[in-house]
Amino acid sequence: MSINEDEEILYAEEVYTRASWKKTLLTLFLFIMVLTLGVLATTIGASSLGISESLHALLAELIPGEEVSHFAQVVVLQLRLPRILMAIITGMSLGVAGAVMQGVLRNPLVSPFTLGLSSGAACGAAIAIVLGVGILGTGQYIIMINAFLFSLLTMAVVYGIARIRGTSIETLILAGVAMGYLFSAVISLLQYASGNEQLREIVFWLMGGLYATKSESVIILIPIVLFITILLMRYSWDLNAMSAGEEVASSLGINVSQVRMICLFLSTVLTASVIAFTGIIGFIGLVSPHLCRLMIGSDHRYLIPWSGLTGALLLLVSDTIGRTMISPTEIPVGVVTSFIGVPFFLYLLVRRKRRWWQ
Amino acid sequence: MKLSVKELSFGYGSTSTLEDITMEVDEGKIVSLVGPNGAGKSTLIKCIDRILKPRKGTVFLDGKQAAMLTSKDFSKMMGYVPQSTHEVFPYTVFDVVLMGRRPHIGWRVNANDVKIVAKTLKFLGIEDFASRYFDELSGGEKQKIAMARAIVQEPEFLLLDEPTSNLDIRHQLEVMNIVKKLVLQRRISAVMAMHDLNLASRFSDIVVMLKDRGIYTMGDPVSVLTPENIEKVYGVKSEVKNGHMDRPYIMPLEPI
Numbered sequence: 001m002s003i004n005e006d007e008e009i010l011y012a013e014e015v016y017t018r019a020s021w022k023k024t025l026l027t028l029f030l031f032i033m034v035l036t037l038g039v040l041a042t043t044i045g046a047s048s049l050g051i052s053e054s055l056h057a058l059l060a061e062l063i064p065g066e067e068v069s070h071f072a073q074v075v076v077l078q079l080r081l082p083r084i085l086m087a088i089i090t091g092m093s094l095g096v097a098g099a100v101m102q103g104v105l106r107n108p109l110v111s112p113f114t115l116g117l118s119s120g121a122a123c124g125a126a127i128a129i130v131l132g133v134g135i136l137g138t139g140q141y142i143i144m145i146n147a148f149l150f151s152l153l154t155m156a157v158v159y160g161i162a163r164i165r166g167t168s169i170e171t172l173i174l175a176g177v178a179m180g181y182l183f184s185a186v187i188s189l190l191q192y193a194s195g196n197e198q199l200r201e202i203v204f205w206l207m208g209g210l211y212a213t214k215s216e217s218v219i220i221l222i223p224i225v226l227f228i229t230i231l232l233m234r235y236s237w238d239l240n241a242m243s244a245g246e247e248v249a250s251s252l253g254i255n256v257s258q259v260r261m262i263c264l265f266l267s268t269v270l271t272a273s274v275i276a277f278t279g280i281i282g283f284i285g286l287v288s289p290h291l292c293r294l295m296i297g298s299d300h301r302y303l304i305p306w307s308g309l310t311g312a313l314l315l316l317v318s319d320t321i322g323r324t325m326i327s328p329t330e331i332p333v334g335v336v337t338s339f340i341g342v343p344f345f346l347y348l349l350v351r352r353k354r355r356w357w358q
Numbered sequence: 359m360k361l362s363v364k365e366l367s368f369g370y371g372s373t374s375t376l377e378d379i380t381m382e383v384d385e386g387k388i389v390s391l392v393g394p395n396g397a398g399k400s401t402l403i404k405c406i407d408r409i410l411k412p413r414k415g416t417v418f419l420d421g422k423q424a425a426m427l428t429s430k431d432f433s434k435m436m437g438y439v440p441q442s443t444h445e446v447f448p449y450t451v452f453d454v455v456l457m458g459r460r461p462h463i464g465w466r467v468n469a470n471d472v473k474i475v476a477k478t479l480k481f482l483g484i485e486d487f488a489s490r491y492f493d494e495l496s497g498g499e500k501q502k503i504a505m506a507r508a509i510v511q512e513p514e515f516l517l518l519d520e521p522t523s524n525l526d527i528r529h530q531l532e533v534m535n536i537v538k539k540l541v542l543q544r545r546i547s548a549v550m551a552m553h554d555l556n557l558a559s560r561f562s563d564i565v566v567m568l569k570d571r572g573i574y575t576m577g578d579p580v581s582v583l584t585p586e587n588i589e590k591v592y593g594v595k596s597e598v599k600n601g602h603m604d605r606p607y608i609m610p611l612e613p614i
């Protein structure tokens with residue numbers, strides 16, 4: 001059975017093509033916006049560096065022969081830039097992982113942390129902070145490595161438990177929530193048992209933030225984040241089909257349990273890699289996929305990159321405000337994110353006009 | 359293409375739901391599965407579509423074992439329309455139908471895929487819904503969209519699970535006419551689980567009556583839809599008349 005080619009352009013074809021173009025252009029626009037705001041953010045900060053001086057310092061890296069002061073170079077390239085890049089990739093990872101997890105679990109209330117990831121990571125970090133031991137030896141990186149490995153461990157346990165009952169979405173979520181409570185209990189116990197200094201460190205880790213960013217972390221993370229994001233985007237079609245239910249997806253030739261496992265694993269690695277460096281940064285992973293669904297619909301081919309870019313934008317703006325508003329004191333980024341994100345989110349939710357892109 | 363089911367058995371958990379099902383579907387035929395609630399109609403359809411894995415027995419497509427095909431190749435031959443579709447997230451009608459092209463495309467949709475979807479929407483008379491959101495439509499419209507998704511798969515067989523339940527009489531007839539038109543124009547075959555014996559009678563070439571995990575009887579509507587068979591299978595007294603186009607018209611009287 002086949003349908004012959006026809007010269008006539010059909011109405012539905014036109015509507016779809018137009019919508020696709022709009023969505024592609026909007027994605028491009030969002031990307032440019034992230035870049036622009038990223039550059040702008042390098043010009044603001046605690047030290048009294050002017051805008052032109054900051055931009056010069058950036059340009060000097062790209063164009064040889066440009067003269068700038070050593071001070072400007074240190075401030076812009078070594079202090080501000082790594083942190084800005086970190087905000088972008090962290091926000092992007094959380095946005096992408098959130099969109100994928102919501103799609104895989106067919107649940108709009110899911111975030112990258114729903115399956116117990118954040119509590120697992122925090123528990124790993126707290127063990128390293130209080131007991132000074134990590135899964136892989138000791139040293140300056142044990143907190144990060146512990147947090148990362150505990151995230152993966154949590155996912156493995158949750159997936160293993162759910163597998164006993166045929167990996168249904170309900171068992172996955174329930175097992176994840178239960179494991180989350182268990183790890184939180186361990187964290188409370190460790191906090192109770194720890195000294196002042198350690199307690200402070202745990203609390204900071206739980207609050208999350210980008211203040212401790214080093215250039216090396218950014219260099220490690222960029223390839224990981226880009227690679228996993230591209231891998232995940234290749235599953236867009238399968239995620240679209242799976243949202244119509246397992247039976248329909250499987251009759252479209254999709255191996256549902258395999259796709260589910262791969263996507264959960266990849267988004268776990270993505271989330272775990274960034275929160276190992278930043279601590280728990282909540283809200284973005286839940287809200288940016290949601291915002292994007294309200295704005296461009298649920299087609300994962302657009303939703304995944306959009307959610308990533310929106311997450312990046314949200315975290316970049318929040319962190320910039322957090323570090324500059326009452327400098328030299330910082331407002332924790334989680335606080336700013338919520339103050340900016342929640343009103344915007346509620347506004348869209350109430351207005352609920354989902355079709356401005358058409 | 360010809361479909362044959364040989365000695366197929368299936369059970370959920372430790373129970374037994376289907377035992378020793380053997381039946382054939384010839385090219386260009388409409389086959390209805392009828393039987394009381396829980397007889398296993400939906401289960402049989404899912405076994406044929408490899409959504410469920412039979413415990414025993416084989417499904418053949420033109421003499422070749424269906425289980426040996428890759429899931430992608432298999433999904434190019436079988437289109438499945440579930441009893442009801444529920445989308446958790448907002449998708450436009452066009453996007454929902456486009457998902458049916460999944461077996462044929464990689465990551466990029468080409469102009470041909472878009473054209474096939476647009477033509478199918480037009481064929482079903484739902485072109486105007488293309489940019490509407492799926493979850494905002496009525497039951498009858500949703501049913502047509504689910505059918506469109508299976509049609510753009512360009513399958514040889516269409517499997518439909520109670521395609522007319524929950525529809526008003528106009529939509530019931532429209533949906534059945536679509537199936538009939540597809541079968542006639544494209545020489546595909548349709549297997550439907552049917553609730554409404556009169557629609558089954560009117561639109562099918564073969565009626566398969568299921569009872570107690572097995573096939574009670576099968577054949578053309580006149581020989582299967584008799585008061586005796588209906589009494590045995592459904593436990594209902596009925597009167598069967600000669601209806602439209604000489605097809606049996608069933609009037610249920612009372613349960614026994």
Ligand SMILES: Nc1ncnc2c1ncn2[C@@H]1O[C@H](COP(=O)(O)OP(=O)(O)O)[C@@H](O)[C@H]1O
Pocket residue numbers: 370375393394395396397398399400401402551
């Ligand atoms: N997912 C399931 N798990 C366990 N038993 C099921 C499941 N689906 C159906 N059954 C059982 O299998 C039998 C056949 O069901 P089904 O194929 O849905 O019947 P029909 O479609 O003819 O009404 C029923 O007894 C039903 O209770």
Ligand SMILES: [Mg+2]
Pocket residue numbers: 399400401519520551
């Ligand atoms: Mg059924």
